[in-house]
Amino acid sequence: xxxxxxxxxxxxxxxxxxxxxxxxxxxxxxxxxxxxxxxxxxxxxxxxxxxxxxxxxxxxxxxxxxxxxxxxxxxxxxxxxxxxxxxxxxxxxxxxxxxxxxxxxxxxxxxxxxxxxxxxxxxxxxxxxxxxxxxxxxxxxxxxxxxxxxxxxxxxxxxxxxxxxxxxxxxxxxxxxxxxxxxxxxxxxxxxxxxxxxxx
Numbered sequence: 001x002x003x004x005x006x007x008x009x010x011x012x013x014x015x016x017x018x019x020x021x022x023x024x025x026x027x028x029x030x031x032x033x034x035x036x037x038x039x040x041x042x043x044x045x046x047x048x049x050x051x052x053x054x055x056x057x058x059x060x061x062x063x064x065x066x067x068x069x070x071x072x073x074x075x076x077x078x079x080x081x082x083x084x085x086x087x088x089x090x091x092x093x094x095x096x097x098x099x100x101x102x103x104x105x106x107x108x109x110x111x112x113x114x115x116x117x118x119x120x121x122x123x124x125x126x127x128x129x130x131x132x133x134x135x136x137x138x139x140x141x142x143x144x145x146x147x148x149x150x151x152x153x154x155x156x157x158x159x160x161x162x163x164x165x166x167x168x169x170x171x172x173x174x175x176x177x178x179x180x181x182x183x184x185x186x187x188x189x190x191x192x193x194x195x196x197x198x199x200x
Contacts, residue, residue: 051083052118059112061099068099071112075123078114087121087183090158094181095123097151102127106176120160124180132164132177160184 049055059074061067072092079088095112102110106129115122135152155162159181168175 049082054115054117055082056116057114060109061112062109063103063107065103067103067110068096071099072096075112075114079121082116084116084121084185087185090183091121091123094155094158094183095125097154098123098125098179098181101133101151101179102129105129105131108176119185121183121185122180123183124178126167126176126178128176130166130177132166133179155181158183 057074057078059071061070072095075091075095076088079085079091099110099112102125106127108128110125110127113122113124113126115124133152135156160183162179162181164177164179166177
């Protein structure tokens, strides 16, 4: 007979597992307060956003003539994944005009931001150029192959809405500008599951 609370020689030890794991405790140096952390929990698997859910992407490119091409490819990839191919051609054309203007007339990096708020896609381009472009007062006087003025005419013709404003507050001077445009999706939202989604 083995007394209570003792273990017979050769008897295997019984391991007890607590229901809740004990938190990790890290002793702080120099007599500080110890930091207690719990084991990390795995993150839930990502799920594709619903078609009507808002989202935002941002691309920063340097003052490089290849920047507008990178912006076009990125924009098309984003719109394709989110099922907005109907807007891709118009959005690509207008984004190309704005980013090309940034490379020509600004002297620093530019930022392209895509924002979806169903049913409106907004594309904005921010750069270091201080002057907000405007539509020529006499559109008929602008030749089809003109280098200046043509892009703003295209923007004014295709976009549902557009605008621009300087960045910075006087008297310190402007720090750049933002020019944006909006395209509205005319078609109704597709049924759930109709838009293929890429999940990393």
